[in-house]
Amino acid sequence: MAKFAPMRTQAALYEEIDLELSWSEQELPERERTKHVHRLHPYLGKFVPQLAEVFLRRYSSPGQLVWDPFAGSGTTLVEANAFGARAAGCDVSAFNCLLMRAKTGSYDPAALLSDVVRLSDREGGGKARGGGRYLRSWYAPRALAELLSFRERIGGTAYPELWQIVLSRSARSARLARHDDLDFPAEPATSEYFCHKHRRVCRPVGEADKFLRRYVRDAVQRVQEFADVRSSAPVDVLHGDARVLDPPGPVDLVLTSPPYPGLIDYHEQHAYAYELLGLERRDREEIGRGVKGYCDDIAAVLARARRALRRGGKIVVVVNDRRGLYDGILSAAGLRLEDRLLRHVNRRTGRRKGEYYEEVLIATP
Numbered sequence: 001m002a003k004f005a006p007m008r009t010q011a012a013l014y015e016e017i018d019l020e021l022s023w024s025e026q027e028l029p030e031r032e033r034t035k036h037v038h039r040l041h042p043y044l045g046k047f048v049p050q051l052a053e054v055f056l057r058r059y060s061s062p063g064q065l066v067w068d069p070f071a072g073s074g075t076t077l078v079e080a081n082a083f084g085a086r087a088a089g090c091d092v093s094a095f096n097c098l099l100m101r102a103k104t105g106s107y108d109p110a111a112l113l114s115d116v117v118r119l120s121d122r123e124g125g126g127k128a129r130g131g132g133r134y135l136r137s138w139y140a141p142r143a144l145a146e147l148l149s150f151r152e153r154i155g156g157t158a159y160p161e162l163w164q165i166v167l168s169r170s171a172r173s174a175r176l177a178r179h180d181d182l183d184f185p186a187e188p189a190t191s192e193y194f195c196h197k198h199r200r201v202c203r204p205v206g207e208a209d210k211f212l213r214r215y216v217r218d219a220v221q222r223v224q225e226f227a228d229v230r231s232s233a234p235v236d237v238l239h240g241d242a243r244v245l246d247p248p249g250p251v252d253l254v255l256t257s258p259p260y261p262g263l264i265d266y267h268e269q270h271a272y273a274y275e276l277l278g279l280e281r282r283d284r285e286e287i288g289r290g291v292k293g294y295c296d297d298i299a300a301v302l303a304r305a306r307r308a309l310r311r312g313g314k315i316v317v318v319v320n321d322r323r324g325l326y327d328g329i330l331s332a333a334g335l336r337l338e339d340r341l342l343r344h345v346n347r348r349t350g351r352r353k354g355e356y357y358e359e360v361l362i363a364t365p
Contacts, residue, residue: 020054021343021360036225037103041169043073044183045264047257047318051343052079055255055360059314060085063233064252067308069242069301070287072266074100076255077237082229088236088248092286094279095168095270097239102165104235107223111158116216119153119163134275138188139208143174146208147276162223166215168273174208175272184269241285243300251308257318258298259288261325295329302333306365314338317361326361335363 033048052075060066062084068076071089077100080087087104091097135144147167154163177185180197188204195202236248259266267274267283274281283289287297305315315335319326330337339362 018341018343018360021051021341022345023050036229037078037222038073038075040103040219040222041073041099041165042172042182043099044269045257045259045266046073046075049075049079051318051360052076052255053083055253055316056080056083056085059316060253060255062231065247065249066253066255067247067251067305068256069245069247069254069305070256070258071100071237072096072257074103074237075257077104077235078226080255081231081233081235082226084231084233085253086233086235086249088238090238090240090242090245090247092239092241092282093266093270094239094282095273095277096266097237098161098277098279099165100235100237102159102162103226104230104237105159105162105223106230107159107162107227109224112220112223115157115159115163116220118157119150119216120213121153122149132275134271138175138177138272139171140176140204140206142206143208146212147171147174150208150212151276162219163216164277166212166219167276168270169215170208170211171272171276172270173211174205176204178202184265242304243287243297244304246304247308249308250310251305252310252313254302254305254309254313254315256316258301259286260320261288261291261294261323263288265289291323295325295332298325299329299332302329302335302363306334309365313364315363317363318358319361320358321361326359330361330363335365338362338364 028048028050033050035049038049056066056079060083063086065086065088066076066080068089071077071091073096074089077087077089081104089100091100139147147170150167150170154160154167157163172182175185176188176190178189178193179195179202190204192201192203194200238245238248266286267281273279288294302315309315317326327337341360341362343358343360345358
């Protein structure tokens with residue numbers, strides 16, 4: 001008779017888990033995971049700000065330089081600034097860099113109010129023009145006209161990058177996409193459908209103005225909330241390839257969450273923004289679009305970060321290493337694994353819900 005290994009109890013599993021890194025939904029509700037500017041725009045693959053806070057406290061001090069070579073939506077940069085550290089991040093995605101600058105920017109309340117007035121004046125912009133193949137396919141005519149009109153009114157505002165993010169967020173919501181499949185919709189929804197999110201029959205979205213109004217208000221509230229904790233420490237956002245780009249000075253802490261191979265197309269998730277805002281796409285330079293070359297690419301980035309690291313500095317990598325790649329990656333980067341921490345992730349948003357375990361690798365030269 002075949003023998004089966006006994007199943008491990010949850011108590012046994014939790015003996016191996018760093019409980020400061022794992023939270024229940026009750027302990028850390030979504031409103032806290034997406035506090036202030038962390039919900040300025042939806043972004044797949046970001047890690048919770050509370051995780052960044054833990055490692056900033058453990059391995060950094062105010063005034064030091066924290067570097068994220070896979071900066072993504074800017075979680076590390078936002079939290080490092082709130083902590084009082086100098087923050088620098090790099091990303092090959094033009095949209096990600098735009099989002100990071102908008103999140104970490106400094107905003108004058110009077111100038112924000114003036115911008116809101118200008119954006120609400122539908123006669124204040126020129127004639128709405130443009131709209132490529134993607135936009136014409138994925139938006140109802142009214143919704144597209146409203147988005148293009150808002151885009152025209154952004155010109156002359158004090159904070160155009162913030163409003164470009166609002167425009168992008170509104171465009172995401174106003175697509176002809178099923179409400180229950182907003183991450184990577186396969187095709188436009190042109191007729192009524194049963195919506196698993198709302199558990200009823202829904203109609204395709206036909207307008208954008210309601211989203212624009214809502215997200216303008218939300219953006220103002222969020223950047224003002226961040227202003228209450230924002231420090232004067234500088235934030236540098238570098239648009240480029242971290243395999244060949246150096247941080248802007250000696251680094252005290254590297255805190256990053258690299259892309260996982262083959263899981264998320266980081267350019268395609270914001271395809272609407274690239275066309276609407278006229279951003280350059282650099283898809284071929286994106287690491288993680290497949291498994292081939294992944295280990296060498298990640299190792300090259302971490303090796304460059306290692307060379308910039310001050311004596312005593314740490315490299316903290318948050319990763320779901322289900323393929324068991326990172327022991328080899330760290331070795332190839334000239335790094336020694338000092339500690340491997342396990343954390344329980346029991347909640348994600350959208351249709352990608354479900355628990356899993358994630359590792360945090362602490363490495364040194």
